[in-house]
Amino acid sequence: EAGVAQSPRYKIIEKRQSVAFWCNPISGHATLYWYQQILGQGPKLLIQFQNNGVVDDSQLPKDRFSAERLKGVDSTLKIQPAKLEDSAVYLCASSSPSGGTDTTDTQYFGPGTRLTVL
Amino acid sequence: DQQVKQNSPSLSVQEGRISILNCDYTNSMFDYFLWYKKYPAEGPTFLISISSIKDKNEDGRFTVFLNKSAKHLSLHIVPSQPGDSAVYFCAASEGGGSQGNLIFGKGTKLSVKP
Numbered sequence: 001e002a003g004v005a006q007s008p009r010y011k012i013i014e015k016r017q018s019v020a021f022w023c024n025p026i027s028g029h030a031t032l033y034w035y036q037q038i039l040g041q042g043p044k045l046l047i048q049f050q051n052n053g054v055v056d057d058s059q060l061p062k063d064r065f066s067a068e069r070l071k072g073v074d075s076t077l078k079i080q081p082a083k084l085e086d087s088a089v090y091l092c093a094s095s096s097p098s099g100g101t102d103t104t105d106t107q108y109f110g111p112g113t114r115l116t117v118l
Numbered sequence: 119d120q121q122v123k124q125n126s127p128s129l130s131v132q133e134g135r136i137s138i139l140n141c142d143y144t145n146s147m148f149d150y151f152l153w154y155k156k157y158p159a160e161g162p163t164f165l166i167s168i169s170s171i172k173d174k175n176e177d178g179r180f181t182v183f184l185n186k187s188a189k190h191l192s193l194h195i196v197p198s199q200p201g202d203s204a205v206y207f208c209a210a211s212e213g214g215g216s217q218g219n220l221i222f223g224k225g226t227k228l229s230v231k232p
Binding site: 031040041042044045048056095105108109110112 | 122154159160161162163164207209215216217219220221222223224225
């Protein structure tokens with residue numbers, strides 16, 4: 001079974017530029033998550049989708065971050081404009097082959113995109 | 119304010135011995151706890167979990183213990199193997215099981231020496 005795919009793996013940009021990350025979840029997984037992991041910290045949830053609807057985006061800095069999951073499969077996370085403090089690894093995870101009814105469904109993480117903002 | 123704390127940034131253990139990783143939490147509403155393992159340049163991988171209605175869960179060499187009164191959980195690895203060398207994250211959720219917003223600790227880097 002293929003895992004969660006993310007691209008690009010690395011990205012370096014100047015502050016105030018825009019950047020987008022892409023995630024392809026495990027086939028059949030209804031729930032998709034984006035996490036931000038700053039160096040030395042644990043991952044922090046930015047947004048959670050159930051199919052193509054948003055379940056939780058309370059920690060997403062909506063003035064500069066946006067995310068979408070068209071058709072309930074792939075997702076993109078965008079930062080516009082980027083700040084120095086956005087330097088982090090952005091992790092995508094997916095879960096719920098049961099469609100969200102089993103709360104023990106594991107979250108499977110992709111390898112992440114390492115963003116450096118200069 | 120950190121709700122999930124892993125106070126030991128690193129731990130070194132001899133191969134074959136027991137590794138004990140600790141985690142404390144402050145939110146009494148957390149009802150589901152997980153451990154993830156992370157190798158460099160990879161995403162976290164689920165290891166083991168425990169519901170707040172239990173105090174122990176075992177899976178092969180890995181056992182998680184939960185002490186709700188102390189708001190403390192620990193992961194025991196017996197026997198430790200060099201391949202266990204990784205960063206271990208403790209995570210907790212409130213109401214959503216493993217589907218909810220997972221609150222992660224900062225991680226503990228385990229090194230298992232041959």
